[in-house]
Each structure stands twice: as structure tokens, then as C-alpha cells.
Amino acid sequence: MRAWEKNFRKVEPYVPGEQPKLDTMIKLNTNENPYPPAPGVLQAMKEFDVDKLRLYPDDKSDILVGALADYYQVDKNQVFVGVGSDDVLGMAFLSFFNSDKPILFPDITYSFYQVWANLYKIPYETPALDDSFRIKKEDYYKESGGVVLANPNAPTGIYEDLTFIEDILQHNQDVIVIVDEAYVDFGGKSAIELIDRYENLLVVQTFSKARSMAGMRIGYCIGNKDLIKVINDVKYSYNSYTMNQTSLYIGVEAVKDEAYFRENLAKIMEERERTIVELKKLGFTCTDSKTNFVFAKHKTAPAAELLEMLREQNIFVRNFASNPRISNYLRITVGTREEMDSLFTAIREYVM
Amino acid sequence: MRAWEKNFRKVEPYVPGEQPKLDTMIKLNTNENPYPPAPGVLQAMKEFDVDKLRLYPDDKSDILVGALADYYQVDKNQVFVGVGSDDVLGMAFLSFFNSDKPILFPDITYSFYQVWANLYKIPYETPALDDSFRIKKEDYYKESGGVVLANPNAPTGIYEDLTFIEDILQHNQDVIVIVDEAYVDFGGKSAIELIDRYENLLVVQTFSKARSMAGMRIGYCIGNKDLIKVINDVKYSYNSYTMNQTSLYIGVEAVKDEAYFRENLAKIMEERERTIVELKKLGFTCTDSKTNFVFAKHKTAPAAELLEMLREQNIFVRNFASNPRISNYLRITVGTREEMDSLFTAIREYVM
Numbered sequence: 001m002r003a004w005e006k007n008f009r010k011v012e013p014y015v016p017g018e019q020p021k022l023d024t025m026i027k028l029n030t031n032e033n034p035y036p037p038a039p040g041v042l043q044a045m046k047e048f049d050v051d052k053l054r055l056y057p058d059d060k061s062d063i064l065v066g067a068l069a070d071y072y073q074v075d076k077n078q079v080f081v082g083v084g085s086d087d088v089l090g091m092a093f094l095s096f097f098n099s100d101k102p103i104l105f106p107d108i109t110y111s112f113y114q115v116w117a118n119l120y121k122i123p124y125e126t127p128a129l130d131d132s133f134r135i136k137k138e139d140y141y142k143e144s145g146g147v148v149l150a151n152p153n154a155p156t157g158i159y160e161d162l163t164f165i166e167d168i169l170q171h172n173q174d175v176i177v178i179v180d181e182a183y184v185d186f187g188g189k190s191a192i193e194l195i196d197r198y199e200n201l202l203v204v205q206t207f208s209k210a211r212s213m214a215g216m217r218i219g220y221c222i223g224n225k226d227l228i229k230v231i232n233d234v235k236y237s238y239n240s241y242t243m244n245q246t247s248l249y250i251g252v253e254a255v256k257d258e259a260y261f262r263e264n265l266a267k268i269m270e271e272r273e274r275t276i277v278e279l280k281k282l283g284f285t286c287t288d289s290k291t292n293f294v295f296a297k298h299k300t301a302p303a304a305e306l307l308e309m310l311r312e313q314n315i316f317v318r319n320f321a322s323n324p325r326i327s328n329y330l331r332i333t334v335g336t337r338e339e340m341d342s343l344f345t346a347i348r349e350y351v352m
Numbered sequence: 353m354r355a356w357e358k359n360f361r362k363v364e365p366y367v368p369g370e371q372p373k374l375d376t377m378i379k380l381n382t383n384e385n386p387y388p389p390a391p392g393v394l395q396a397m398k399e400f401d402v403d404k405l406r407l408y409p410d411d412k413s414d415i416l417v418g419a420l421a422d423y424y425q426v427d428k429n430q431v432f433v434g435v436g437s438d439d440v441l442g443m444a445f446l447s448f449f450n451s452d453k454p455i456l457f458p459d460i461t462y463s464f465y466q467v468w469a470n471l472y473k474i475p476y477e478t479p480a481l482d483d484s485f486r487i488k489k490e491d492y493y494k495e496s497g498g499v500v501l502a503n504p505n506a507p508t509g510i511y512e513d514l515t516f517i518e519d520i521l522q523h524n525q526d527v528i529v530i531v532d533e534a535y536v537d538f539g540g541k542s543a544i545e546l547i548d549r550y551e552n553l554l555v556v557q558t559f560s561k562a563r564s565m566a567g568m569r570i571g572y573c574i575g576n577k578d579l580i581k582v583i584n585d586v587k588y589s590y591n592s593y594t595m596n597q598t599s600l601y602i603g604v605e606a607v608k609d610e611a612y613f614r615e616n617l618a619k620i621m622e623e624r625e626r627t628i629v630e631l632k633k634l635g636f637t638c639t640d641s642k643t644n645f646v647f648a649k650h651k652t653a654p655a656a657e658l659l660e661m662l663r664e665q666n667i668f669v670r671n672f673a674s675n676p677r678i679s680n681y682l683r684i685t686v687g688t689r690e691e692m693d694s695l696f697t698a699i700r701e702y703v704m
Binding site: 027095096098146 | 354355356357358359360361363364379382384385386387388389393394397398400402403404405406407408409435436438439442446447448449450451464467468471497498525526527528551552560564565566567568569578582585586589590591592593594595596597598599602
């Protein structure tokens, strides 16, 4: 061991995520949208003034913050944007969770909550979901350093209504409550309407799923202006320019086209319901997903075997082998009708 | 004070950087390149396939890493890319500086080194530059947690040759030495040629200055493959997708056009030398800058007064009021010949 190696940061070795690049593949493993971004995005990209790239981007991300504020009918000082919701969530953990008491999030939820808690040395507890993968709200009726809930939750897909979220807020008025709504547009109702009543509520969303822009890395959060000021202060304190000019410029276009957005969502939700019906016919149980994926377990065929069989046919889905509670489940992104038909055919031939 | 406020992260209040947006302004305050990106960037942007934006970017940034590896004649596993060199430097601090001994960097240098050290709770010492703003290499002949040098240094503009860098490396073989070369293309020689001999050397560069791409947020570092693996492991451990698809795609074009790059650099270096001559005629002393800015002090007129006078004429330059050693210096970005002539005229009328 060379002397300088002893000061390396110790992290779990990196296992590359599966991002296959085959022309014929059916990619249902990372919850991407099967439809392209709004047509205005194409136009904006063609008209983008590249000469301006010599200048730093606006560090306040004003045009994109403004577009989001208009869309959600809030003030600009209630909106923060970042490089994907991962950037926004990480920044929120760093900004708001500086207590000796553990923060709380479910045992089965977005895996990066634990990662950021470890990174920033934030103590945490992970109350178990019940046997139906529902959050037990009483587990959050106690002193903590903060609360983080994905709603709909991932990878379960299960959505809790705003009465539930409000109950959690009522019981946690002394800490920040983050509601991560990456998938809320696929059938849920956003907690953004609660931010005026609960000044400790921060709602996080993303352009990666419903807005077909995973490739641009745009996320945002909305909350009381005092929270947004803190997160801005923290961000500016160590990295002033994160959002590049193209993200800011074409992000605005992705927010504008409401008709395209709604049509896109309707197609995905319809296909999700059809997928659940078809998978049940094939011997699966599925959660009541309000996302762009289904979470499904077959009555006999192990998830790992199904995943491998599908992979051999260039159909990629996701499983969670390392977590015993859900190791036999598949998370399958809702693709186009044609893609899902190919999936059903492959599974039918294997299990029937 | 509301209860949840006590867990906010404490940071210095944010003072917005001056990013004026006037059509007629002459912007010489943030070291941007006065010339647009390479012509291939425009073409690439127009041809960009926006439909692909629905997909996550390649988390390995393979096309851009490959283009940089080709350019610098190194292996792909010796290159890491990030969202501007701030992102790369911050990640390097987090990855390599986990010692109880202080890291070392000069008292006058890029202000963010101190910020990241504080953010990640890394102890540090800041040996003073000598009276000519030169690094005293003997200050770095001691046990430490690591060394960080900007070369050329900022805001002094002073470059030390590779013999100097190699001497620092010889005396610091047990820790990581970071050489931040944001400005090296404006007349310096890169330490990249030393990475095979010094496995503990990490060289950081950026697209923001010489490549006219501040607006795209692209930075990179080059070093021994073991260092690059660690920084990748750390990055992947908490944020897999930071580089958006447009950055990766058009970043490649900015690296390709060597003729445009060299022509652009030659114009700026020529204008820098003329600027130094002109400013001396007007009563300034200037450092021997090897960057795209000059660092200048007037014999009688205080920097703050000059800055204010110029601002009133829509000419923006930078000073460093909070640091007594350099509070009377101006940092003036090298713009076009016309822009610099306007600056000289304004100063001439004021000081003569």
C-alpha cells in the first residue's frame, strides 16, 4: 500500500448500473419515459445561441425557476433547481439535517437516502413498511432529526394521499419533512398545495420521469422561502454554477407544453393499468402503482430467473437481490404498448 | 426561531456574484473567454438528437472521457469529468484528503479551496506567498494531509515551471498533490506529462476558460488510474448522473478543433501582453500573468475607486476587498482589443 492511499475516502466499491446500449433492446430497468420530450424542446435546442456558452450560466437559474414558479403558482423564492433530484435531495439533506437525533425514512424506499445520510454523517432510522408495503404512520410520531418520504414510494409504487402526508406533518412540526415526488404526476396529487400551511415541508420533483428529460439532469424543490434561502446559501457556499445554460433554456420549454405533458402521462397510466391486468393473468401479484413502473412478484418463478431470461431476449428489468424483503420482486418500467407486449410474450412462454 | 431552524446548516450568508446582464456592458470580471466556442459546437448542437433526452446520460461519460484521453494521449481510465472544475476539485478534496494532518495551499489562491476544506471538515494551513506573490516551495517541505496548488495561480496570474512542480512532488510523495490548471493553456506547460512518474499527482483542468465553454460546466482531472478509480467510486457512491447529454456530446466537439483553439489562445495572449504594456503606461504595476487576466495595482488610485468608476461606465472588473494583502489590486479579464481599448480610455481619463 502506497502511503497516500491511507487517506482515500472509503466507499462501497462501485457496481456499474446496467445501461445497455443495444439497438434492439427493450429498456424497462431505469423508469425512463418511453416518449420524447415536448416538441418545443427540439425547437429550443436548434435555436440555442451557442456563442453565449462562453459566459457562465445565470447562477440563480432565473428563467427556469421562473417557469416553475409560474407553473405551480408559487413565488420564485419558493423554488430551487439542481442537477437532477439527486442533487436537490443531497443538498437538502446537507442543509436541513444537522441534528443529533436520527432522521426517519422507510426500510424500503429510494436507496440513496441512506447514501446521503452516510455521506453527511447524519444518523438515521428506517421504520419497516407493513406487510403490504404501506408506511406505518405511527412510526413517525416521535422525536427525530427529520423525515423523508417518497410519495409514491419506490420501488413499491404505492401512493399515500395528502391526508396521510398532512398527518405526518402534524406530528413533525419541529423538523423538516421532505416529500420526494419523483413519480407523483403518474396519478398522485402533489403536496405542493400544503407548503403555505406547513413551513417545514419541502417537496422535491424531477424532469427525469414525467417530463421525459432524464438526459438533461434537472430536479427541483418547492417550499417555504426560508427553506429555499437556506438551500441556496448552502449550494452557493461551495458550488455557484451547477445548471448549465442548455438545461436552463430547454428546461423552460419542457414545462410550457401542458397538452403534450398530459397526453404523455395518460398514455403511460393507461399502459400501466393494462400491464397490471396482463401480469396478473400470467401469475403475478402487483402493487397498486401510481408511478411509471409496476412492482410485481410471480407466484412460482423467482425474480432472478425471470430477469435473466428476459435479459437473454434483450428485455431489461430491475430486481433488488440484496434486500430480502423484496428480493423476489421485479420493478418493470412502463414502456410503449409494443414493448410491453414483447415483455408479456416472453414471460408467457417462460411461465405457462 | 422556529424549532426546525436549529438544524439548518450554518454557512456564510450568500453574497450574489456580480453577473450584470446589460447589452452594452464590457464584462471583464469573471475570466470568461471573449470568443465563442469552436464552430463544431454550433453544428453539434443543431444536430443533437433531443429524443434521446428521455434516457439517462451515460454515467461513465465515455465519449467525453475518450475525447480527452485521445487529446492528452493518456488512457481512458486516467480521466475523470465533472460539472465544471469546481465539481471535480470538490470531489477530489472529498476523495483524497481524509487525514488528521492539515492540507496545504497558499494564503492567496482560489478561494474555494478553503470552502471545500471547511465543508468536508479537512484541516488546512495556508503558507503565505512571498512579497512578489510567489509560492515559497520550502513551506511545502513538511508532513501534511495533501497539497493543492493552482498553476498559474489565481488571482495573481503567476506561473511556476514544471521544475518547481516536480520539486514539490519530490517533497510530498506520501500524499496527493493536486495541481489546478484552469489557466494553463494561456502560456504555461501542463503537469499532465508528470503523471506517469508521480502516481500521487492529480491535474485538474476546465472547459470554462481556454475552450470558451463556461456556460456548459465541464471540468476534468487526469492522473494515475488508481486515483481516478477512487474519485469515480466516491462520485458514483452518491450521485451517478451528473453530466448531462448535451455536455457530453458538444464537449467532444470543443476538444476536436485544435486550430481554432490555438488561434483563440494566441489572440488572448497577445492582447494580454498589450494590456500589461498599456496599464504600465497608465501607472499600474502588473504581475507577469500567464492567464487570461491581468492582476494590477495603480500607484495612486485605490482599486475600489477604480472599480466603481469603471462600473459607472458599464465596465466590470473584480477586486478582493476582504483580503488586505491584495485589496488594492484589480483582476481584469483579457477581452477583445476593442473592449480593452475602452478600458484604457476610461482609466486614462480618470488617472491622468
